[in-house]
Amino acid sequence: MIKKILTIFTILISITSFNSISYSIEPDIFVQSTVNRAASTLGGNLNKEQRVEELKKIAKETVDIYGVGMYSLGATRKSLNDEQLKTYNQVFENYFLKSFADRLAEYSNPIIEVNSKEKLNENYTIVSSTLVATDKRPAIKIEWRIYTKNPDAPLIRDLIIEGLSLARTQKEEFSSIIQSANGDVNALFDNLKNFSNK
Amino acid sequence: MRLNYNIRASMIKKITIILITTIALMVNVNASSDGELLLKKNNPAEIDDCWEGFNRASFALNQGLDKVIFKPVASVYRVLPTPIKSGVSNSLDNLSNVVTIPNNILQGEFSKAGVNTGRFLINTTVGILGIIDVASLIGFEEYEKEDYGQTLAVHGVGPGCYLVLPVLGPKTARDTLASTLNFMGGDAWYNITVANDTQHVSEFDYYASRVIAGVDFRAKNYDSIENLQKNSLDFYASVKSVYLQDRQQKILNSNQVIESMDDSDWEEIGN
Numbered sequence: 308m309i310k311k312i313l314t315i316f317t318i319l320i321s322i323t324s325f326n327s328i329s330y331s332i333e334p335d336i337f338v339q340s341t342v343n344r345a346a347s348t349l350g351g352n353l354n355k356e357q358r359v360e361e362l363k364k365i366a367k368e369t370v371d372i373y374g375v376g377m378y379s380l381g382a383t384r385k386s387l388n389d390e391q392l393k394t395y396n397q398v399f400e401n402y403f404l405k406s407f408a409d410r411l412a413e414y415s416n417p418i419i420e421v422n423s424k425e426k427l428n429e430n431y432t433i434v435s436s437t438l439v440a441t442d443k444r445p446a447i448k449i450e451w452r453i454y455t456k457n458p459d460a461p462l463i464r465d466l467i468i469e470g471l472s473l474a475r476t477q478k479e480e481f482s483s484i485i486q487s488a489n490g491d492v493n494a495l496f497d498n499l500k501n502f503s504n505k
Numbered sequence: 506m507r508l509n510y511n512i513r514a515s516m517i518k519k520i521t522i523i524l525i526t527t528i529a530l531m532v533n534v535n536a537s538s539d540g541e542l543l544l545k546k547n548n549p550a551e552i553d554d555c556w557e558g559f560n561r562a563s564f565a566l567n568q569g570l571d572k573v574i575f576k577p578v579a580s581v582y583r584v585l586p587t588p589i590k591s592g593v594s595n596s597l598d599n600l601s602n603v604v605t606i607p608n609n610i611l612q613g614e615f616s617k618a619g620v621n622t623g624r625f626l627i628n629t630t631v632g633i634l635g636i637i638d639v640a641s642l643i644g645f646e647e648y649e650k651e652d653y654g655q656t657l658a659v660h661g662v663g664p665g666c667y668l669v670l671p672v673l674g675p676k677t678a679r680d681t682l683a684s685t686l687n688f689m690g691g692d693a694w695y696n697i698t699v700a701n702d703t704q705h706v707s708e709f710d711y712y713a714s715r716v717i718a719g720v721d722f723r724a725k726n727y728d729s730i731e732n733l734q735k736n737s738l739d740f741y742a743s744v745k746s747v748y749l750q751d752r753q754q755k756i757l758n759s760n761q762v763i764e765s766m767d768d769s770d771w772e773e774i775g776n
Binding site: 374377378406409410442443444445468470471472475476479480481482483484487498499502 | 549550583584587725727728729732735736737738739741742743745746747750751754774
């Protein structure tokens with residue numbers, strides 16, 4: 308009887324310990340699994356609306372939308388009050404998810420091969436991959452800036468396509484909109500809202 | 506006759522003064538080819554859009570031309586069989602060596618100049634006027650184009666203001682000025698087609714090669730351009746950013762751009 312209790316106790320302890328151990332995910336494996344998820348969504352039998360919804364779900368789980376939003380806002384974020392920041396984060400997330408899903412939904416079955424990774428520091432690793440060529444376009448180099456502050460839950464912060472950063476392009480675009488409106492950040496909010504409602 | 510000569514001399518003097526003044530304005534006193542300074546100087550965020558009104562009008566004109574001419578032609582070109590497109594692209598790349606090689610030398614990259622000269626000779630002969638990239642097949646390193654704008658940048662000349670030219674598209678003041686060197690003897694292809702009357706090639710060949718290069722570029726980037734346009738809040742600003750990032754990357758010939766993005770803006774953003 309004591310032996311049985313001890314055995315059960317040992318098993319329970321093992322399970323509890325097993326669950327409490329966290330396993331960090333390697334950034335290249337994270338990228339490959341994210342790409343595979345997106346590819347199976349795009350190559351499946353879903354209609355366009357279902358694809359878009361599924362892609363939005365993937366983006367919410369794998370992209371640091373808050374971080375990308377703050378980066379895209381640049382220095383302006385320091386001058387916003389809490390209410391404005393709250394509004395911005397909301398409209399940016401809607402904009403980002405729509406833009407992300409619409410961009411990807413156009414592709415029927417993109418093949419991305421992960422080639423290598425380079426750890427920049429504790430917080431960032433760059434994962435290099437190639438979007439395989441088709442009859443209509445040459446191969447495209449894609450680098451993924453992965454935020455690894457929490458190694459158990461890495462997140463995508465930027466895509467660098469043939470050396471061109473999407474986050475940087477977005478940041479300069481947002482800056483241009485704010486500048487054109489003489490520094491009024493509401494112009495950016497309106498643009499983001501209009502885009503999401505298209 | 507005498508009057509004509511005086512007018513021409515005065516014009517040349519004016520142009521020379523304008524060129525010297527422009528270069529002087531663009532050259533940083535502490536010009537240096539140090540990587541970090543080069544990176545900073547050519548940072549897209551640091552480049553002023555001094556003529557934004559003109560640039561946006563010019564950009565709108567180019568978009569109109571693209572819609573009517575380049576996009577329809579590119580959409581047909583991109584569905585041609587891959588060997589034809591590769592052949593065209595390879596021979597255009599091969600031809601660009603006549604500008605790349607002198608720029609390799611001007612940038613002090615003599616080994617690259619040697620490699621590119623070998624590449625050019627092999628591809629022009631064995632590769633049948635560059636149609637087949639034999640050099641890459643036998644293991645030559647990846648080809649990187651160089652131009653006079655990149656050379657000026659490497660020697661410390663700042664980019665000056667951002668500029669969008671009708672038909673020619675986005676540039677910087679430095680790159681616009683530098684591209685005039687192609688017409689002043691710096692481009693051997695131009696020299697034997699337009700500047701000098703040779704029996705084998707004509708002006709038509711030069712201009713045809715320029716137009717085909719434009720179509721080839723548009724076709725290769727067809728989806729990316731459509732995607733960018735569709736998802737941009739301000740397409741003009743997006744194109745400006747993409748162009749300037751690309752120039753920065755080409756000037757540095759390295760991964761420093763990506764590494765530099767590990768900047769304070771990212772660092773401050775926690776989770």
